[in-house]
Amino acid sequence: MKTSVLSTQDTQAVPTGAQLIRAGGLVAFPTETVYGLGADGLNGAAVDRIFAAKGRPNDNPLILHVAEKQDAFSLWDGEPPYARALMDTFWPGPLTLIYRRAPIVPDQVTAGLDTVAVRMPDSAAARALIAASGVPIAAPSANLSGKPSPTTAQHVLDDMDGRIPLILDGGPCRYGVESTVLSLAGAPTILRPGAVTPEMLAAVIGEVALAPSILSPLKAGETVASPGMKYKHYAPNAQVLVVVGEPKAAAARISALYDQFAGAGKRVRIAATAEAAPFYGSRSIALLGTRQDPTTLCSRLFGLLRELDREADVILCEGVGTAGTGLAFMNRLLRSAGFHVEYLP
Ligand code: AMP
Numbered sequence: 313m314k315t316s317v318l319s320t321q322d323t324q325a326v327p328t329g330a331q332l333i334r335a336g337g338l339v340a341f342p343t344e345t346v347y348g349l350g351a352d353g354l355n356g357a358a359v360d361r362i363f364a365a366k367g368r369p370n371d372n373p374l375i376l377h378v379a380e381k382q383d384a385f386s387l388w389d390g391e392p393p394y395a396r397a398l399m400d401t402f403w404p405g406p407l408t409l410i411y412r413r414a415p416i417v418p419d420q421v422t423a424g425l426d427t428v429a430v431r432m433p434d435s436a437a438a439r440a441l442i443a444a445s446g447v448p449i450a451a452p453s454a455n456l457s458g459k460p461s462p463t464t465a466q467h468v469l470d471d472m473d474g475r476i477p478l479i480l481d482g483g484p485c486r487y488g489v490e491s492t493v494l495s496l497a498g499a500p501t502i503l504r505p506g507a508v509t510p511e512m513l514a515a516v517i518g519e520v521a522l523a524p525s526i527l528s529p530l531k532a533g534e535t536v537a538s539p540g541m542k543y544k545h546y547a548p549n550a551q552v553l554v555v556v557g558e559p560k561a562a563a564a565r566i567s568a569l570y571d572q573f574a575g576a577g578k579r580v581r582i583a584a585t586a587e588a589a590p591f592y593g594s595r596s597i598a599l600l601g602t603r604q605d606p607t608t609l610c611s612r613l614f615g616l617l618r619e620l621d622r623e624a625d626v627i628l629c630e631g632v633g634t635a636g637t638g639l640a641f642m643n644r645l646l647r648s649a650g651f652h653v654e655y656l657p
């Protein structure tokens with residue numbers, strides 16, 4: 313299959329994409345979080361094609377994307393508690409809400425669960441595609457299963473060339489990490505952190521719980537609220553090692569590891585924050601962003617992992633605290649490292 317790329321500036325982009333979606337095909341499209349791989353979310357056979365193209369395990373459910381707030385209510389069985397206040401505050405935007413599914417939602421979307429995840433993206437191109445398709449669009453991130461999520465159309469092409477007919481190119485994604493996933497099926501619980509932080513949610517609906525799997529690997533036999541958490545995730549081919557500590561101490565430890573791996577003949581790269589950058593001596597570093605604003609770390613992480621993966625066997629990366637969007641950054645980074653992490657005193 314030939315994969316075409318159309319700029320979202322091209323007047324043919326949205327109509328061509330919508331026609332493919334309505335015909336049961338796949339279209340990769342930009343959102344403000346990461347690029348999505350979309351199909352008609354009410355057509356089970358179309359949704360099956362998403363799993364095949366990504367190599368995604370079929371017990372990992374998908375998010376349905378809607379163009380208007382009111383469209384979410386036809387996908388749920390009744391009105392979720394807190395939903396109106398959350399939608400008024402955070403939609404359109406990077407917050408996904410989970411609640412009991414309506415019967416029209418195919419089993420392939422929910423992976424057999426009795427709940428469904430719904431989001432209204434802020435990206436104008438994404439909403440135009442959904443509106444022109446006339447159906448909710450089921451979409452996971454448009455990467456091969458297990459790889460870092462794509463934040464540019466080139467990343468999508470690197471993974472999906474020959475596997476899907478069309479990629480809509482809307483430039484780099486603003487946030488660079490996937491949406492916050494909040495379950496409203498019981499007490500409000502964050503299953504996956506994102507740009508909408510626990511602090512922001514608490515300001516609207518009071519304290520929210522955090523799923524235990526956000527910062528730690530699953531223990532044997534433990535059941536998981538969000539199936540996506542149990543898989544190897546966001547991982548480049550290189551081994552990622554994380555060091556969490558104050559800038560100077562983290563740089564010292566990473567420098568020691570660098571010298572050790574380089575001495576053993578490995579190709580090593582360092583992903584550093586601006587605060588620690590002065591402490592690496594003559595070792596070459598790639599800049600992630602600033603600890604002052606972890607959203608900068610989030611937006612750079614997946615792209616940087618893909619870049620460094622081309623030139624390294626080992627990637628040494630600084631970790632940071634979990635306040636604000638630091639939680640989303642650490643959730644993705646620890647998974648990309650397979651939880652190989654050192655916490656400095
Ligand atoms: P992705 O589309 O790659 O961003 O993955 C979607 C994420 O949402 C995965 O971690 C899924 O496990 C999670 N998810 C989607 N639907 C549900 C649901 N009904 N219950 C729990 N988690 C869900």
Ligand code: MG
Nearest residue numbers: 452453454461
């Ligand atoms: Mg994904």
